[in-house]
C-alpha cells in the first residue's frame with residue numbers, strides 16, 4: 001500500500017508543516033508530524049484528516065503567526081491537550097486546563113471494572129467519584145447510569161469548576177453534585193454513611209521522589225496536587241481505605257486506580273482494613289492498574 005503524504009494542502013502549508021515537524025522532533029517529541037498536523041488543523045478549525053482530502057488549505061498571516069506560537073508552546077513540552085484544551089475519555093471530549101490532570105487511557109479501566117462488577121442496574125444507585133479532576137469518571141458514569149445519584153469531590157476549587165463545565169458540556173449539569181473538600185470529608189458533611197454503592201478513586205499516587213524524573217509535560221505542567229502521593233506514593237490509599245468503609249453499603253464496591261508496583265501493598269492495606277479483594281485488573285502494558293474491593 002502506498003503511504004500518502006498531504007496533497008491537498010498548498011506547497012506553502014506543506015513547508016510550514018515540515019518545519020514545524022522538525023522543530024517538534026528536535027524538542028524530543030517523536031510524533032512531531034502528527035502533532036504539527038493536529039495543531040495546524042486546530043488553527044484552521046478543520047478535522048486533521050482534511051489536510052489530506054480537503055481543497056487546498058492555506059493559512060493567512062494571522063493564522064501562520066498563531067500556528068508558530070502553538071508550535072513554540074509544544075516545543076517547550078507543554079502538553080498538546082493543554083494547548084488544545086481538550087482530551088478524549090471513553091469517547092467523550094473533556095475540557096482540560098492546567099488545574100486538572102489530563103485523563104489517561106488507563107483510567108478507562110475503572111469504568112470497565114464498574115461495568116463488569118456492577119452491571120447496569122435500573123435501580124437508582126449512589127455513585128461517588130473522589131478526586132474527580134476533570135470529572136471524566138463522574139460524567140462518564142453519569143452517561144452509563146442515567147438513574148444514579150452521582151457525587152464528585154475534589155480539594156481543588158479550580159478543578160471542580162472544570163468538572164462542572166464538563167458536566168454541562170455532556171448535558172449533566174443538574175445531575176452531578178460537586179463537593180469541595182479533603183477526600184472523604186465532604187461525604188461525612190452530608191451524612192452519606194452506609195449509602196454508597198460504587199466509589200471510584202484515581203488519587204495522586206506518584207512517589208514524591210519520582211516527581212522530578214517524570215517527562216517534562218507532566219513534571220512542569222500538570223498540577224502537583226494531582227500527582228504527589230507522598231514518600232512511597234501510597235499516602236492517599238492509607239487514608240481512603242479505612243475511611244471509605246463507613247460510607248459504602250454492605251456489598252458496595254470501591255474501585256481504585258494504582259501505580260506501578262502498588263497493587264500488592266494496596267491489596268494488603270485493604271485486607272487489613274476489612275475489605276474483601278474482588279479483582280485486580282491489568283492495563284494494556286500488563287501492569288496491575290485497578291484494584292476492586294468489596295465491603296463485606
Ligand SMILES: C[S@@+](CC[C@H](N)C(=O)[O-])C[C@H]1O[C@@H](n2cnc3c(N)ncnc32)[C@H](O)[C@@H]1O
Nearest residue numbers: 101103131132133154155156182183202203226
Ligand atoms: C490523579 S488526579 C485524578 C483526576 C481524575 N479523576 C482523573 O482520573 O483524570 C487526582 C485529583 O485529586 C485531587 N486531590 C488531591 N488531593 C486531594 C484531597 N486531599 N482531597 C480531594 N481531592 C484531592 C486533585 O486535585 C486531582 O484533581
